[in-house]
Amino acid sequence: MITLPLWPIWMVDIIGSLGVLLVGWACFREVRRLKNQEPDNALYLYFYWLTLSLLAFGVSRSGGHLLQHLLVFSGHQAIWQRLQPVTGGFNTITFVVISAVGLFFYHIQQIYRRMLDNHQQLAATTRDVLELNREMETLVMERTMSEMALGIADGIRNPLHIIGGFSHRLLRKAAPDDPARAWAEAIAQEARRLECMVERFEALARRKESFFTQEDLNIVVRETLEMLLPEAESKGLHLLVSYHAAPIYCRINKHLVKVALAHLVRNAIEATPPQGEIRCRISLERDLAEMTIEDTGRGIPPELVEKVFVPFYTTKFGGTGLGMVFVRQIMEEHRGVINLESQVGQGTKVTIRLPLRFIESKLGPEASEAESSSPARFG
Amino acid sequence: MKKRAPWLYPGLIASVALVLVVALPRTALALQPHGPPEGLYVHQMAHILFVGAMMFLLYYLRKERLPGLRWFTWSGILFILWNLNALVGHTAEVYVEPQDFLGAPAHLSRRLLISGPAAWTYYITKLDHLILVFAFILLYFGLQALARGPSPLGQK
Numbered sequence: 001m002i003t004l005p006l007w008p009i010w011m012v013d014i015i016g017s018l019g020v021l022l023v024g025w026a027c028f029r030e031v032r033r034l035k036n037q038e039p040d041n042a043l044y045l046y047f048y049w050l051t052l053s054l055l056a057f058g059v060s061r062s063g064g065h066l067l068q069h070l071l072v073f074s075g076h077q078a079i080w081q082r083l084q085p086v087t088g089g090f091n092t093i094t095f096v097v098i099s100a101v102g103l104f105f106y107h108i109q110q111i112y113r114r115m116l117d118n119h120q121q122l123a124a125t126t127r128d129v130l131e132l133n134r135e136m137e138t139l140v141m142e143r144t145m146s147e148m149a150l151g152i153a154d155g156i157r158n159p160l161h162i163i164g165g166f167s168h169r170l171l172r173k174a175a176p177d178d179p180a181r182a183w184a185e186a187i188a189q190e191a192r193r194l195e196c197m198v199e200r201f202e203a204l205a206r207r208k209e210s211f212f213t214q215e216d217l218n219i220v221v222r223e224t225l226e227m228l229l230p231e232a233e234s235k236g237l238h239l240l241v242s243y244h245a246a247p248i249y250c251r252i253n254k255h256l257v258k259v260a261l262a263h264l265v266r267n268a269i270e271a272t273p274p275q276g277e278i279r280c281r282i283s284l285e286r287d288l289a290e291m292t293i294e295d296t297g298r299g300i301p302p303e304l305v306e307k308v309f310v311p312f313y314t315t316k317f318g319g320t321g322l323g324m325v326f327v328r329q330i331m332e333e334h335r336g337v338i339n340l341e342s343q344v345g346q347g348t349k350v351t352i353r354l355p356l357r358f359i360e361s362k363l364g365p366e367a368s369e370a371e372s373s374s375p376a377r378f379g
Numbered sequence: 380m381k382k383r384a385p386w387l388y389p390g391l392i393a394s395v396a397l398v399l400v401v402a403l404p405r406t407a408l409a410l411q412p413h414g415p416p417e418g419l420y421v422h423q424m425a426h427i428l429f430v431g432a433m434m435f436l437l438y439y440l441r442k443e444r445l446p447g448l449r450w451f452t453w454s455g456i457l458f459i460l461w462n463l464n465a466l467v468g469h470t471a472e473v474y475v476e477p478q479d480f481l482g483a484p485a486h487l488s489r490r491l492l493i494s495g496p497a498a499w500t501y502y503i504t505k506l507d508h509l510i511l512v513f514a515f516i517l518l519y520f521g522l523q524a525l526a527r528g529p530s531p532l533g534q535k
Contacts, residue, residue: 016508023515095425102432
């Protein structure tokens with residue numbers, strides 16, 4: 001029969017236990033330093049608790065083993081017999097704690113990831129809102145400046161015409177040797193110079209209207225719908241559009257109008273169940289360009305219709321409650337109006353009217369009389 | 380007058396049950412005994428949980444590609460091996476008889492009689508610190524690498 005000495009096991013056990021205590025403590029110090037550097041770092045927190053529980057295991061196990069050798073070799077084996085189940089129990093508890101830390105971290109990590117996603121989404125939304133707001137401010141400022149400049153030019157031109165007219169009449173009536181003739185001539189000349197200046201000023205002011213450009217609403221709507229078609233198709237919705245037969249040229253900010261239209265169509269997509277319809281129509285109604293977006297969605301209860309344009313009011317999870325507010329503001333900056341009608345279970349219809357005074361010369365009488373085409377499937 | 384069914388008298392039923400319990404006592408089974416093998420079973424189950432925690436660590440680290448991945452991976456593998464070693468060792472211990480230990484308990488000349496595979500297994504698995512210490516050392520290196528590397532993205 002083979003017999004093996006037990007002292008190698010004891011030596012490895014004693015040295016190993018001391019090693020575990022030492023390295024376990026070093027690990028804990030390292031990870032504690034990391035955690036103190038970045039207390040909010042979830043990963044460092046996980047390693048902190050993992051290492052702490054491993055250290056607890058190391059202390060419990062190695063401490064127990066060292067105590068065992070101490071008691072046995074000092075002749076107190078009976079005491080060790082009583083202590084052994086206790087240290088063994090502690091070891092078991094530390095194993096459970098180590099696994100609990102991992103399990104807990106796994107779930108915390110999932111929650112944390114979701115929170116991080118929401119945070120990033122919120123940051124992106126805030127950035128978009130701020131950008132949109134900046135564009136709105138620029139638009140308002142440019143439009144106001146242009147209107148003021150044109151108003152001033154208008155205000156100056158009328159008295160100038162009168163001054164110029166009267167100075168010419170004075171010139172015609174004054175005798176050639178009349179000393180007032182030279183004065184009237186000077187007045188007429190200066191009036192002409194002022195008129196030239198006003199004309200240059202007006203031309204400059206018109207050029208400043210660069211934020212507004214002549215755009216065909218048919219094209220603006222088509223481009224917006226092209227962008228949103230994949231979203232509608234992925235939900236199995238039918239996107240029907242009826243353009244005006246002739247181009248409807250408006251002086252608009254194309255980007256902002258597209259933002260507003262996209263928001264309205266997205267709302268319709270969200271509200272409409274699969275196989276539902278979203279109808280877009282562009283037409284001319286007397287002196288207004290009219291765009292309607294109609295869906296067959298769930299509709300909005302009457303008590304909520306009034307709140308649609310109230311800032312920060314939202315029924316969507318994660319919504320800002322600013323989308324429809326911006327849409328209305330964009331329309332108002334174009335001197336337009338927006339109207340929303342909805343019936344629960346039947347759908348919602350949003351009507352946008354842009355005044356004709358933004359519709360410039362390209363829109364001929366034949367265009368205004370032209371009929372809208374019948375709705376056709378978009379895409 | 381219509382008589383009510385007996386189950387409509389909950390007070391009466393409860394009183395009868397109480398009398399039966401008090402009048403006919405039996406062995407109380409509410410507290411179960413916890414005999415010696417239970418501690419071993421719980422400890423072995425805890426080792427399996429430990430293995431699970433280390434496997435999660437390995438899975439997570441490989442997914443996240445953190446600094447010190449190599450050290451953490453080997454540390455996790457060694458911790459798993461140590462747990463498996465301990466599982467086997469605890470099982471082997473059951474089959475080693477007290478009379479297989481020869482000599483006085485507190486004497487360096489004490490020996491183990493290798494009477495079969497269980498004794499061999501017991502002897503070898505008792506040298507578990509050869510795995511455990513290295514698992515801790517590799518964990519330490521991993522933590523150092525983590526501290527030296529860039530702060531993990533998406534964690535703050």
